[in-house]
Amino acid sequence: MPNYSYVRLYADENGEFHFEDVSGEMIPTDFAPPAPITFTGCHRREKTALFFSAPPNWDAKWHPVPAHQFLAFLKGDYEVEASDGEKRLFGPGDLILAEDVTGKGHYSKLIGTGEGNLILVTQLDES
Secondary structure, eight states: OOEEEEEEEEEOTTSOEEEEEEEEEOEEEOOSTTSOOEEEOOOOOEEEEEEEOOOTTOEEEEEOOSSSEEEEEEESOEEEEOTTSOEEEEOTTOEEEEOOOSTTOEEEEESSSOTTOEEEEEEEOOO
16 A cells, blocks of 8 residues: 655744654545545645745745645755754655744745746645
């Protein structure tokens, strides 16, 4: 059975943000009948989905995210720093769950000029 994984950016009890590697098991699902059974995992209700692209040489400094959201990196390379000082690189095929909606947030920037970067953002309904 296939598994899934993503990086979570979350706040601890002191409001400091950290990265956490998360993985889970996919479960057999009758997702699109009459197509054969497939596998699904990490079911979350979404609020909206959108494509995001930053201008060349984008450097966002410190900021929180506007909502709990999954970011699926499609094109381009980004450096993201949590408030605890840990830095990670994200590029095509990477997935992050950003939950830093309050406080200092994270620091993010494009690596290189970032021409043609693209992220699929799925904001979650946390109600």
